[in-house]
Amino acid sequence: MDPWELATKLDELKRQQRYRLRKTIESPQGASVQMAGQMFDNFSSNDYLGLANHPSVIKAFQQAAERYGVGSGSAHLICGHSAEHHALEEELAEFTGRDRALIFSTGYMANLGAISAMAHKGDEIFQDKLNHASLIDGGRLSGAQVKRFVHGDMGQLKQLLEGSSTRRKLVVSDGVFSMDGDEANMQGLVGLTETSNAMLMIDDAHGLGVLGEKGGGLLEACDLNQQQVPILMATLGKGLGTSGAFVAGSEELIETLIQQARTYVFTTAMPSAVMAATRQSLKICQQETWRREKLRHLVARFRKGAEQLGLNLMPSQTPIQPIILGSNEAVMAAGEYLKEKGILVGAIRYPAVKKASERLRITLSATHTDSQVDNLLLGLEELFC
Incomplete structure (x- = not known):
């Protein structure tokens, strides 16, 4: 049966x-x-x-495991947030040109946590139809109304934004699209969000480390700052070769996520050794x-x-x-x-x-x-x- x-x-x-x-x-x-x-x-x-x-990334992992052990033991807000987590967050903020950064255990959790913390019932989210599943699921979880536009179609996005009467609008897009490999029209997205008073979130999981002179990703390559792209998400398990993810943005954004992103608050922190390894891979990414x-x-x-x-x-x-x-x-x-x-x-x-x-x-x-x-x-x- x-x-x-x-x-x-x-x-x-x-x-x-x-x-x-x-x-x-x-x-x-x-x-x-x-x-x-x-x-x-x-x-x-x-x-x-x-x-x-990479040998030096492995060595950094091993040395941190000797110092901190294998598991973090707790959530960030209890006693799982180590000096390695904190240092990596500061280095990622500097690397991406943002005020602060916040480490999440996975890219999926970062997108779910960020979108559901920022948008709620009565708000509207505008998503590219080829966005990663985690972005789509984050929109569903938030309770906001989700509207999807044809991949890369700035004309349709413009119409959707002009037809919106809600005060809080969030536009979400991959930076580099994971299945097609093409890049988002960043100038178009920034222009439309600025004229419509919407907030822009970019998932640059497949751009970080790969694009930009120093590997800062699509936003570095396009010379876009925190004001133009208030929410930047990227992963550590692709270009940087380790595991985990982060969201970078303003002081207020990061504090809001610390307080309200359920996928950050209610989960065990990543092992400190992974953070130490990522700090080393971040150096290599910029130098080599x-x-x-x-x-x-x-x-x-x-x-x-x-x-x-x-x-x-x-x-x-x-x-x-x-x-x-x-x-x-x-x-x-x-x-x-x-x-x-x-x-x-x-x-x-x-x-x-x-x-x-x-x-x-x-x-x-x-x-x-x-x-x-x-x-x-x-x-x-x-x-x-």
């Missing part, structure tokens, strides 16, 4: 090629990883700068500009080769390089073929993306070699040509 019909629903997911399986990695994250004793070129990770297994230069080189090399093969690329200049295949079946078959060639890529299916836009999500890292990219292109040529 299965009153919830769990087995039936799982079988239906399998029939639709939507059933997800976890990959068990037996090595550190990197340009190559080991699974079941076999090494694979890894083009499915968000470790864009190659810092997840060659990592971003290498990424730009690899992106250009891949795109040139993929265009020569006639592949259906999207207009992305970031390390996220999707190839549209158009069905769950095609994506799964392509992913398995490349895996047999010793290459791991992300096979992204509906409903993670809309129907007919199912894709291979190829991601590049500064630690990839030219020969690895060429081998990937060879595998794609054998697969599609």
